Amino acid sequence: MNNPSKDYQKLIAENSSLKQRIEKLKKAAESGNMGANTVQSDKKFDAIFQCSPDVITITDASSGSLLDVNDSFIQLTGYSREEVIGSSTKELNIWGSIEDRERIVNQLKSGTNVDKVELTFRTKNGELRQMLFSSRLVEVDGRQLSIAITHDVTERNMTEEKLLESEEKYTTVLEDMEDVYFEVDIRGNIAFVNTSSCKKSGYAKEELLGMP
Structure with missing residues (x-):
């Protein structure tokens, strides 16, 4: 049987590795081995990810495991980061409709981006929220990741x-x-x-x- 604690630590290490890669890019730019524009792009992504009022998630496309979520995800769903990292949104029962999840996954696998689709998500306490969901697949170091941005439209x-x-x-x-x-x-x-x-x-x- 897999040790959940070890699996979680492994994912934390992978995330740490991604952050270290950004640091290496910065050093490479300083040494003249890489253009400054690439470093600026990484900085901008990190700033947007951390500061965005919208929910942003990074998921391993092959396993469905969440690799990282921003603070807006934590605030909206009520889950802690420890509960989320390494789990899938299916395991967390976040999707209001499992059929919606399957449809989104199949659309991304077919190579089609998902743009501003209104879906229902479930928080940790069972509250249903109406969300405007966008996602696309990107490749990082030979690994396919799903980047999703979700805007809460419940009050609207x-x-x-x-x-x-x-x-x-x-x-x-x-x-x-x-x-x-x-x-x-x-x-x-x-x-x-x-x-x-x-x-x-x-x-x-x-x-x-x-x-x-």
């Missing part, structure tokens, strides 16, 4: 739903009014009429809409 979706409910209630009130009520657009054409307007004018709603 809730706000949109409340606005829609409010608009529906507003429309219902206007439709039930006995008084004539209509609205015009910026060109002065009728954009909305209530039922009373139709009854008292003798026109159907379709005929009134668009009239100047």
